[in-house]
Amino acid sequence: MWKRDTDKEKPSKKETPKYQKPKILLIDLPDTALDGVLSVGFNASAGTFGSPYKVKLSDDYTPVVYKSDLPNYTEQEIIIIDLTPSETLDSPEGEKMTSKGEKDWWAKCSRGEIDPRPRVMNMVHNAFDRILWHGGLFVIFAQPRLRQDMVWGEISYGNFKIGSKINADNWSFLSNLHPEYFEIKSDFGEEISVPNYDSQLLRFFRETARNARYTATFNPRYEKKNWIPILSNKFERCVGGLIVPEDSKGRVLILPQISKKPEAIVTLLREVLPDISPHLFSHIEGSRWVERDEYELDSVLKYKAEKIEVQQRAKRELEELDKKILGERDKLVFLHGIITKTDTDLVESVKACLEFIGFKQVIDVDKQILEQDTKAPKQEDLQVHDKSPTLLIEIKGISGLPHESDTIQVVKYVPRRMKEWNRFDVHGVSIINHQRNVPALERDNQNIFTGQQVEDAKHHDITILTTWDLFLLIRGMMKWGWDPKTIQELFYKSGRMPRLPAIYKPIGEIVNYWEKPSVVGVQISENKLHKGERIGYVTPEGYLEEEALSLQFENRDVEEVFPGQSVGIKTKYLRNLLRRGTIVCAVTKEE
Structure with missing residues (x-):
């Protein structure tokens, strides 16, 4: 594998740039590249995804430890990335962020080397997707796709326990580059062909091609119209091109490796990229001086x-x-409170949320004990007395994933209250704000509770849920005007609280999407759907709804569809919102 050269000298002190826009971030490029960009007046900074490090060669797994530096990455407008890894370090630079008992990223040691960059890329890809969709520009000096054996893992009772597989690689910083959508194959050579027609970009390639080498070839798997192949090798395989997303000014320019990157980057910024993304270069005046x-x-x-x-x-x-x-x-500060706070602040935020969704008789037990000046032992955090059964709610804000003691602690309070109140209609609820120091969409929201924890909750007749699920349900209620009772009812169900409001009836999941004419493919697995019915999509970010105004089965318009059928439904939503695996529900009328 190619290794990136690193400069010995540090970049010069950054001065006030001549051009405030565009904001430019150089990632894993030589320090001289930043010096060159700053010297011609651009507003640039440098960062890194991190460096690979050595581990003892074995079939064991080890935590993926990272140390990255991506200054102000959420607000950058041009991001230039060299995917060539730096020299392998003897040991990781950072430290493991959680204890070994918490679920975390682990990688197999079978190569004797761990590359932490995919982990960092996975952390920032939502922000990078947003930059691209809002007109940002990415320039990538390519390398082959590198897949490591990475999993969610933890140490449990002294043994390493493997969880789900992590699908991330050294191209995981943009959704458009996911292997499902964009094929990247390892290939090496120096003979690069440039088309004959004229443009600033092609002139740049003609001047640099003799000092370039390719290490990969590229081919989009689906939306080929959004991919402009530009460079090819002697076997007519594409080694460089431009991704032009539909309905966006964003661009992704993929280049082979170039020997003199600092000089090439300056040329790109001054002569080439303004043609590709002119909206980012407001300072380039041309003949517009007559407008002064x-x-x-x-x-x-x-x-x-x-x-x-x-x-x-x-x-x-x-x-x-x-x-x-x-x-x-x-x-509505309490809504953000339930996904950021812990201890008393979290309890107060959850109480405000419960009252917001219509519960009338919510009691803060600790506050009640304090007001009554009693020395009662620790009890549940909240009680809800709106109807039978009474809810006993235990609330926790933790930095990792919940242990058994977190999820079933409320169980010991239920019989106490039954005895005290001389009644049996008491139901326990455990609410967890997990990985509270991590932005909610970057948390492990699929594997929060183990199968055993869910079974235990059913066995003890308690409800377990996360504050993130509650946040999404409340935001969906506010957006789509659901009756609050559709959320209230979920607190009385045993096991893990579903993310489906009571009015959502599952019918299947998304298996495909066609850009033209905006049709989503749905595999119907349960319940039938009629044309004109309202449907809801359960996405990682919340809920989307629309009427199913057009149904097709086997290229024929139909009035209703049934379980076992794969159907097309006309949609108003874009592909980046309706991803494969998204649950689709019929929205029933509220009683």
Whole structure:
């Protein structure tokens, strides 16, 4: 594998850039690349996904330890990445972020080397996807796709326990580059062909091709119209090209390895990339000097003055909207509280959420004990007395994943209350804010509770749920106008609380998506669906709803579909929202 050269000298002190926009991040490139970009006035910074490190060669698994540095990566507009790994370190630079008893990333030692970059890439890919969809530009100096044997794992009772497999690699920083959508094959050579027609990009390639080498070939698996192949090898395989996502100004330029990257990057920024993404280079004036005020027509100057008035009015309106946003956040601060807080703050936030979804008689037990000035032992955090059975709610905010003691602690409070109240209609609920220091979408939201924990919850007739699930349900209620009772009812079901409100009836899951004419493929597994019925999609980010106005089975329009059929449903949502595996439900009428 190619190793990246690293410069011995540190980059010069960063001065105020001549051009504030675009914001540029160079990842895993030589320090001289940053010096060159800064020297021509661009606003740039440098970062790294981390470095591979040596481990003892064996068939064992070891934690994936990383140390990355990606300054202000969420707000960058151009991100230039060299996928060539740096020299392998003798040991990892960072430290394991959790105890060995918590579920974490582990990798097999069968290669004698661990590359932590996929873990970091997986952490930032949502932010990078957002940058791309909002018109950002990615430039990638390519390397072959590297797959490691990585799993979720933990040490349990002294033994290593393997969980689910982790599908991540050294291209996992953008969803568009996922193996399911984009094929990358290892191939090596130096003969690179450039098309004959003229453009700034092709002129750049003609000048650099003789100093370039390719290490991979590329082929999109589906949306080939969004892929522009530019460079090819002698066997007519693509070794460089441009991804042009539909309905977005974002671009992904994939290049072979170039020997003089610092100089090439400066040329790209000054001469090539402004042609690819002109909206990012507002400082490039060209012949527009005639539009300066000293050359402008009087009638145009009048319109310019009116434009300034509009902008000033808009600024005032934006300031007013900002005040409303702050007010709304303050009013609903408890919603973010349930996915960030712990201890008393978390209990107060959950109590506010329960009252927000319509529970009337919610008691803070600790506060009640304090007010009554009694020395009662530790009890459940909250009680809900709205109807039978009474709910006893235990709430925990933890940095990792829940242990058995976290999920069933409420069990010991149930018989105490039954005895105290001389009744049996008491139901326990355990609410967990897991991995609370990690942004919610980056948490392990699939493997929170073990199968045994869920079975134990059913056996003890208690409900277990996460605050993230509760947050999504409440946000869905607010967005789609559900009756709060559709969420209330879920607290009385044993086992893990489903993420489906009571009005959602599962019918199947998404198995395909066709960009034109915006049709989603659904495998119907249970319950039938009629044309015109309202359907809901359960996504990692929440819930989407629409009417199923068009149903097709075997290329024929139909009025209803049944279990066992694979059908097409016309949709208004984009592919990045309706991913494979998304649960599809019929939205039933509220009683």
